[in-house]
Each structure stands twice: as C-alpha cells, then as structure tokens.
Amino acid sequence: MSNKRSPSGQGPSHRQLRVGELIRRTLSDVLNRAEIHDPELNAMSITVGEVSCSPDLKIATVYVMPLMGSVPVDQAIAALARNKAELRHRVSQGLTLKYAPDLRFRPDETFDRLDDTRRMFSDPAVARDLAPDEDEDGAAGG
Incomplete structure (x- = not known):
C-alpha cells in the first residue's frame, strides 16, 4: 500500500x-x-x-x-x-x-488580496446582494 x-x-x-x-x-x-x-x-x-x-x-x-x-x-x-x-x-x-x-x-501578496477583498465587499452592488431579503425575514418570522 x-x-x-x-x-x-x-x-x-x-x-x-x-x-x-x-x-x-x-x-x-x-x-x-x-x-x-x-x-x-x-x-x-x-x-x-x-x-x-x-x-x-x-x-x-x-x-x-x-x-x-x-x-x-x-x-x-x-x-x-x-x-x-x-x-x-x-x-x-x-x-x-x-x-x-x-x-x-x-x-x-496576502495583504494585497485582503485589500482587494475588502474593496469588493464595500462595493454597493455586492453589499446589496449580500443583504438578507426582507421578504424572507417576514416569511420566516410569521
């Protein structure tokens, strides 16, 4: 083996x-x-x-x-x-x-990649996609 x-x-x-x-x-x-x-x-x-x-x-x-x-x-x-x-x-x-x-x-290049990742998450379009849907929260609570 x-x-x-x-x-x-x-x-x-x-x-x-x-x-x-x-x-x-x-x-x-x-x-x-x-x-x-x-x-x-x-x-x-x-x-x-x-x-x-x-x-x-x-x-x-x-x-x-x-x-x-x-x-x-x-x-x-x-x-x-x-x-x-x-x-x-x-x-x-x-x-x-x-x-x-x-x-x-x-x-x-770890720190450069971390900065790129932080920049990506601070983008409004990405933040919107990551935010929880209000419809799902209302349905789950009721």
Missing part, C-alpha cells in the same frame, strides 16, 4: 505544513535577531508570512514582506537571495532533515 499523495492531490501533507512552519519560525527569529552578516539585510524589518515546501521537502518557497513599506519588496528579496546560503545554513541547524531545503524568496 502506498501512503504517498498524488501530485494533483488535496494539498500539502501534514509534514510539509509542519516543516514549513518550522522554517518560518527559524527565519523569523534569525531576521529578528539580525544574525546575518549583512548590514543592509539587518537594517531591514522583514516579516515572513508563510513558507510552503515541495512534497520532497527539498525546496521551500518563503513569502516575505518588508514591514510598513520600509524598503521596496524587490530590494528585500534581493538582500535575502544574496544571503541565501547563510540563511539555509541557519535553517538546517534547527531542522532534522536529510537535506537542507533550497530557499526561494517571493513577495507575500
């Missing part, structure tokens, strides 16, 4: 989620404590929003965003990519995996 998930399966496995969260916490701690030997990176306030791992745990995609727009996101990603080897080494110290995952940094 095979216990493997199919590539088109239902999403990440429990192990992928657990390893991703461990990587996220480790990177957050390292960046928060300014433990990297790059003054430019240490001067940035970067939040690590999410880490998603490939099924074989060899690639970790790290979604980051500078706090309060302190620096452009592409500049923060470039600084992280420049220090990828040192960050990978720090992550591997905190994990008990056969291989240290390759880190790939991407902008975290």
Whole structure:
C-alpha cells in the first residue's frame, strides 16, 4: 500500500505544513535577531508570512514582506537571495532533515488580496446582494 499523495492531490501533507512552519519560525527569529552578516539585510524589518515546501521537502518557497513599506519588496528579496546560503545554513541547524531545503524568496501578496477583498465587499452592488431579503425575514418570522 502506498501512503504517498498524488501530485494533483488535496494539498500539502501534514509534514510539509509542519516543516514549513518550522522554517518560518527559524527565519523569523534569525531576521529578528539580525544574525546575518549583512548590514543592509539587518537594517531591514522583514516579516515572513508563510513558507510552503515541495512534497520532497527539498525546496521551500518563503513569502516575505518588508514591514510598513520600509524598503521596496524587490530590494528585500534581493538582500535575502544574496544571503541565501547563510540563511539555509541557519535553517538546517534547527531542522532534522536529510537535506537542507533550497530557499526561494517571493513577495507575500496576502495583504494585497485582503485589500482587494475588502474593496469588493464595500462595493454597493455586492453589499446589496449580500443583504438578507426582507421578504424572507417576514416569511420566516410569521
């Protein structure tokens, strides 16, 4: 019996989620404590929003965003990519995996999607569609 998930399966496995969260916490701690030997990176306030791992745990995609727009996101990603080897080494110290995952940094667009969703719900046409019908309320109450 095979216990493997199919590539088109239902999403990440429990192990992928657990390893991703461990990587996220480790990177957050390292960046928060300014433990990297790059003054430019240490001067940035970067939040690590999410880490998603490939099924074989060899690639970790790290979604980051500078706090309060302190620096452009592409500049923060470039600084992280420049220090990828040192960050990978720090992550591997905190994990008990056969291989240290390759880190790939991407902008975290979660907040942009939240703003778009809020904008959509504040649209009068959408608000009208979401409002309860008065006919249904009167019929249900009587």
